[in-house]
Amino acid sequence: MSCNIVVLASGRGSNLRAIIKGIKDGKINGNISLVISNKKDAGALKIAKENGIEAKFYDPAFFASRRGYDIYIAERIRKENPDLVVLAGYMRILSDEFVEAFEGKLLNIHPSLIPAFQGLKAQKQAIEYGARFTGCTVHFVEKELDNGAIIIQAVVPVLPDDTEETLSERILKYEHKIYPQAIKWFCDGRIKKNGRNVIIENAKYGEVPVNPALEDF
Structure with a gap:
């Protein structure tokens, strides 16, 4: 059974690209269903779109607190029912609530x-x-x-x-x-x-x- 992966990234997306390559080469038994970024111009979003992966930007400025942003993002990720959540150059300190939500399947x-x-x-x-x-x-x-x-x-x-x-x-x-x-x-x-x-x-x-x-x- 394929592993469903969600990726969070803030930057150019080089680690995301390496993960996608591992999947395409048949080395990783998984698929990336969603890429999320807190940066509108993140290269990772472009890489995701180029590879047919859903890519979403969520602006932290619209949230009153880091905790509020993380709760919203966690709810969006849950909709994907991920087996694994990967931080690939995600430049935000995560709230305790977010870490607890994906404990044991959250990598950095x-x-x-x-x-x-x-x-x-x-x-x-x-x-x-x-x-x-x-x-x-x-x-x-x-x-x-x-x-x-x-x-x-x-x-x-x-x-x-x-x-x-x-x-x-x-x-x-x-x-x-x-x-x-x-x-x-x-x-x-x-x-x-x-x-x-x-x-x-x-x-x-x-x-x-x-x-x-x-x-x-």
Whole structure:
């Protein structure tokens, strides 16, 4: 049975494009029924339309509070009866009500090896801290920002001459690999979560730079 996915995005949509490719290539047993953005000019909306996916912009300015906006968005998402809700560059802090509504089936990707460098500008944080390595993390979304149970991470070295832009671009290449991989595992029912511990059934572990190891992307 195909996994029904809803995607929330605020930006250019490169991770959305990678997920769509994974579906079209037959690697992800799923379909995206809806893409929602809080930005009218988000590239993700254009990508969705180009691929025949329903795309909706909802303006936060029409809502009195972040909570009110999230409640409205959650109700719209429920109409899709999703198996999975994916945050793909969605630049809003979610209310507790939204997180609770989709607990256990809400994923995010963050451009660091969490719990390091949480919040905005994680790449800049890594450079300023003098980190030798950073990367990206796919994790379950929980109420505490960028602190949910980890599904998969990729390690990226910080080079001596890196800028925020160059490091971000190198990390992004790994985001495009590990996010579709995590979604594939979820849709195949291979992710088993016990508190903060996440096990991928029949996955290879201990391989660098990704742990657990990429299989398909």
